[in-house]
Amino acid sequence: ALVGTLSQTQPRDVLEFSTLAEKCAWRANNLVAVCGIPQEIPFGILLPDDYYKGLFVSADAVKEVNAQTFQVRSIARAEELFPNIDIENPAMLPDDSRMVFVNRHDGYLYALRLVP
Numbered sequence: 001a002l003v004g005t006l007s008q009t010q011p012r013d014v015l016e017f018s019t020l021a022e023k024c025a026w027r028a029n030n031l032v033a034v035c036g037i038p039q040e041i042p043f044g045i046l047l048p049d050d051y052y053k054g055l056f057v058s059a060d061a062v063k064e065v066n067a068q069t070f071q072v073r074s075i076a077r078a079e080e081l082f083p084n085i086d087i088e089n090p091a092m093l094p095d096d097s098r099m100v101f102v103n104r105h106d107g108y109l110y111a112l113r114l115v116p
Contacts, residue, residue, distance in 0.1 A: 036087025
């Protein structure tokens, strides 16, 4: 799980969220990661094993985190996104205008427009 170590050379800091590295994509500058953040992880669920086994599907918010400063910026709260999204296989477009991903809820491909 991604809990504050985004770089092997940076000291470990604690972020305000916990997610899987596979729910993140790097912006072109390689300094900022855009990530799907599960809003609720049911009691007793062990990450990442139970997630990969399909024992739960998350409803993700989207945040970006700067790997040098650990500044976090909210892009979208989970309740603002329709349908609920569980980000899988995210990738950034080369111009950083959108993050594309598969939604585990329905298996469809989505593109989320991002503000620079």
